[in-house]
Amino acid sequence: MTTIVNSPAPTTDSGGNSFLIGVVVLIGFVAIFLYFGLPAIKRMGPVQMNVPAPQVNIPDKINVNVNQGE
Secondary structure (H helix, E strand, C coil), X not given: CCCCCCCCCCXXXXXXXXHHHHHHHHHHHHHHHHHHHHXXXXXXXXXXXXXXXXXXXXXXXXXXXXXXXX
């Protein structure tokens, strides 16, 4: 008995144009970021936070005698 294998014809990939459009759009976004984003990032300075320093009062004389026998 003869075995017949009926293989369907390979389908063509129709995503070639979509891939090309996606690459062009991605390149466009990268170009816009490089044109506008990088100069804006360079102009930004460091964030300034004005936190007041704590005021610590230290006495002129500190008694450190530890006499437990008295």
